[in-house]
Amino acid sequence: MNRRKKGVQILKAQAKKHNAKSSTKVKPKYISKAQRAKLEMGAIDENASVAI
Numbered sequence: 842m843n844r845r846k847k848g849v850q851i852l853k854a855q856a857k858k859h860n861a862k863s864s865t866k867v868k869p870k871y872i873s874k875a876q877r878a879k880l881e882m883g884a885i886d887e888n889a890s891v892a893i
Contacts, residue, residue: 842850872880
């Protein structure tokens with residue numbers, strides 16, 4: 842591998858790492874299956890009490 846190619850390869854790798862750090866993807870927080878069921882039961886209870 843010649844010197845120029847190696848330099849370009851290093852700069853591309855650095856740019857790739859920088860772009861990965863700077864672009865923060867907004868990903869929803871993981872909620873476990875049990876927690877989802879608990880939240881759903883709470884929502885059902887709220888709807889039942891509002892209907893009464």
